[in-house]
Amino acid sequence: DSGVTQTPKHLITATGQRVTLRCSPRSGDLSVYWYQQSLDQGLQFLIQYYNGEERAKGNILERFSAQQFPDLHSELNLSSLELGDSALYFCASSRGSVGSGLRETQYFGPGTRLLVL
Amino acid sequence: DAKTTQPTSMDCAEGRAANLPCNHSTISGNEYVYWYRQIHSQGPQYIIHGLKNNETNEMASLIITEDRKSSTLILPHATLRDTAVYYCIVRSSGAGSYQLTFGKGTKLSVIP
Numbered sequence: 001d002s003g004v005t006q007t008p009k010h011l012i013t014a015t016g017q018r019v020t021l022r023c024s025p026r027s028g029d030l031s032v033y034w035y036q037q038s039l040d041q042g043l044q045f046l047i048q049y050y051n052g053e054e055r056a057k058g059n060i061l062e063r064f065s066a067q068q069f070p071d072l073h074s075e076l077n078l079s080s081l082e083l084g085d086s087a088l089y090f091c092a093s094s095r096g097s098v099g100s101g102l103r104e105t106q107y108f109g110p111g112t113r114l115l116v117l
Numbered sequence: 118d119a120k121t122t123q124p125t126s127m128d129c130a131e132g133r134a135a136n137l138p139c140n141h142s143t144i145s146g147n148e149y150v151y152w153y154r155q156i157h158s159q160g161p162q163y164i165i166h167g168l169k170n171n172e173t174n175e176m177a178s179l180i181i182t183e184d185r186k187s188s189t190l191i192l193p194h195a196t197l198r199d200t201a202v203y204y205c206i207v208r209s210s211g212a213g214s215y216q217l218t219f220g221k222g223t224k225l226s227v228i229p
Binding site: 105 | 151158159161162163216217219221
């Protein structure tokens with residue numbers, strides 16, 4: 001158990017719909033990362049938040065957005081869903097200590113499996 | 118980001134040591150080598166990381182060559198539960214973000 005929790009575990013929805021995935025980082029971790037894993041693309045970085053502020057963006061579509069709340073949990077919002085958005089979505093967290101980025105280990109949650117029909 | 122090259126798949130007999138190689142010939146001096154594994158669609162699990170020296174923890178050992186252009190992850194006594202995809206990742210810092218860049222990894226099958 002990494003200490004990172006994600007809800008829900010599974011989500012089935014229809015094209016055009018909107019869903020919200022939730023992540024609670026490990027206690028004390030300030031950084032949250034979102035990754036997407038699809039069959040054809042592998043694990044890809046989407047976006048990072050640090051202490052409530054967006055830190056970096058990866059291959060995140062404009063239909064997707066995220067935020068990190070004052071209690072440090074994060075939500076990933078996926079809208080106008082398409083069949084190709086079906087994937088595993090992972091959240092990871094790390095301490096976020098200043099100056100230690102390269103040495104910080106990221107701990108991953110169990111993921112949310114999204115199926116768009 | 119420094120690119121890594123790993124074999125697509127490997128087999129290992131249960132109880133034997135599993136040695137997983139990784140090439141990272143373009144690694145920079147301040148880049149770390151990280152290893153993660155993913156067991157059947159579970160969240161990636163951190164194994165070990167290192168910069169220059171060899172490292173050991175309760176899960177594995179990491180051997181980094183002196184020129185840092187390659188490394189080997191060693192699982193000393195592989196069990197069936199070690200069957201997973203193993204990812205070798207070189208971490209670079211770009212614009213204040215420290216995301217992990219995953220390749221295709223090595224699918225390790227531990228055979229009874």
